[in-house]
Amino acid sequence: KAGVTQTPRYLIKTRGQQVTLSCSPISGHRSVSWYQQTPGQGLQFLFEYFSETQRNKGNFPGRFSGRQFSNSRSEMNVSTLELGDSALYLCASSKTSGGTDTQYFGPGTRLTVL
Amino acid sequence: AQSVTQLDSQVPVFEEAPVELRCNYSSSVSVYLFWYVQYPNQGLQLLLKYLSGSTLVKGINGFEAEFNKSQTSFHLRKPSVHISDTAEYFCAVSVEGAQKLVFGQGTRLTINP
Numbered sequence: 001k002a003g004v005t006q007t008p009r010y011l012i013k014t015r016g017q018q019v020t021l022s023c024s025p026i027s028g029h030r031s032v033s034w035y036q037q038t039p040g041q042g043l044q045f046l047f048e049y050f051s052e053t054q055r056n057k058g059n060f061p062g063r064f065s066g067r068q069f070s071n072s073r074s075e076m077n078v079s080t081l082e083l084g085d086s087a088l089y090l091c092a093s094s095k096t097s098g099g100t101d102t103q104y105f106g107p108g109t110r111l112t113v114l
Numbered sequence: 115a116q117s118v119t120q121l122d123s124q125v126p127v128f129e130e131a132p133v134e135l136r137c138n139y140s141s142s143v144s145v146y147l148f149w150y151v152q153y154p155n156q157g158l159q160l161l162l163k164y165l166s167g168s169t170l171v172k173g174i175n176g177f178e179a180e181f182n183k184s185q186t187s188f189h190l191r192k193p194s195v196h197i198s199d200t201a202e203y204f205c206a207v208s209v210e211g212a213q214k215l216v217f218g219q220g221t222r223l224t225i226n227p
Contacts, residue, residue, distance in 0.1 A: 031213050043215075055212075058214070090157055092157075099209055099211055100165050100208070100210075102163065105157035
């Protein structure tokens with residue numbers, strides 16, 4: 001079974017630009033969560049989508065948004081990029097959305113903002 | 115709200131020695147507990163999780179963890195480590211009804227030959 005895939009793996013953008021990251025979950029998984037990993041703040045939850053609906057949201061500004069499609073694939077968008085948005089963005093998928101289900105992580109997209 | 119504290123940011127040990135990585139959590143409601151490992155330039159991989167039942171949980175690669183409700187701890191142990199265990203280890207919690215993990219800051223485990 002294929003794992004979680006994220007594209008692209010690396011991105012370089014400049015301040016003020018916007019970026020879209022993509023995540024394809026494991027087949028049959030309906031929940032997709034996004035996390036930001038930085039050396040200073042560690043791993044922080046961004047949001048979770050289940051059956052095309054945002055179920056949970058972390059404490060991030062509105063510049064961070066996401067969506068999920070009917071095939072469970074998900075995208076996250078960051079508008080008006082800031083230097084502090086440089087991070088590894090991890091996507092995780094699970095079968096359900098109840099809190100007990102194992103989340104399977106992708107390799108991440110490393111975003112560098114110059 | 116939940117929070118997780120990993121008491122050691124770095125743990126150096128010699129190969130074949132035992133290791134314990136410490137994790138404490140804070141929550142006003144019952145939590146589910148997880149340990150993940152991250153190898154360089156990779157995503158996170160689940161080592162083990164505690165949902166309910168026996169407080170001693172066995173995971174992959176010879177790791178185990180014990181849930182202690184009174185001390186709000188979930189320490190990870192391995193009786194004999196290998197060079198290949200060099201990685202960063204993250205303790206995390208979630209709560210019922212929310213597929214959201216709250217992570218600790220991570221512990222970097224370094225194995226010396």
